[in-house]
Amino acid sequence: MDHALFDLLARWLHLIAGIIWVGHNYASVVQRPRWQPLAASDLSEAGGPRLQAVINREHGTFRWASVVAWGAGMFMLWQRGWLPGALTLQGGLAPIGMGAWLGTIMLLNLWFVLWPHQQKVLGLKPASVEERLRCSRITHLSSRTNTMLSVPLLFFMAAGSHGGALFG
Template identity: 40%
Template sequence: MNPLHSIKGVWIAGILLSVLLAVVVNLMTGFGVFNLQELPLLRWMHIVAGIIWVGLLYYFNFVQMPAMAAATADAEGPGPAAIARYIAPRALLWFRWAAVVTWLSGALYLFRTDQFINAFSLGLIGSGPSYYGLTMGLGAWLGTILLINVWFVIWPNQKKILGLAKSAAPVDVAKAKRHVMIASRVNAILSLPMLMFMVAAKHGVAF
């Protein structure tokens, strides 16, 4: 079966290639055939899920929303219905669950390395270097705000826009669109310092 013909095939091929390359690198560096430990796998999961989450965040902000506006304004075009019906629900599915996996895997990684309290207290309490707690903690708190916006602002309002929400009262679509736009823009802004501080945590220098 050609892995390029299905999403599942792409995932399987990517994971198998990752394991194969890891085995080659481990053998070349003298760590044996397998050195698959819990923490590297958690870190890998966190990074992959985070790329999907933030990548879709940028897609919504920089591609889909301007495209929907342009499609709505184009009286002679096909309109935005195809995006709303076929693309947006699938993108939102990956978006919201990638957010959950990213946050949980990151939190579990901090817990397993005994840095959860240090990070979420911004280095004020807990074990570990205070600079790590401050920088990683800023990234973790920003990521938490992003997660809250995804599940409690963006997704409920997107359901109203896409007609997926069950409500006896009339739905104010214009208001829902505005809430989605504001929350998405805020998340896009916060994502930039979030990424900077998470990468900088090991170095102690943010910029």
């Protein structure tokens, strides 16, 4: 495959997956702008198979979009020979490096904090009602953390291509 075409594909994968990933967080904020604690009665009845399938598909889509967005971003940095300089925040690569580090923190937060707790809330992993209630608060805070981190992430991603010289 031609280098330019491969680069274009990586950029589009990064962009579309990033929109899906971050868009899910923004949609969550719009749908539920404030923390509303669940009641035990909210968790006492297991959802039907159709609801569980929808929940699994939705959560799977945005989780895997995070992996595609992060992987495509790291691949593009590596392909250009920028990965070491970006990750060590050197010169004009510092802004895109900050974006890469923020994206990495967001990815780790999603997969190692939010998702394990969300699985309990959704009943995909066994947990007591009390544990599920506790986990619902953790998932809310973890999701909001990623939403807030996405603002500087987007700034640094744009600054990497449009203004990186200001940081050099």
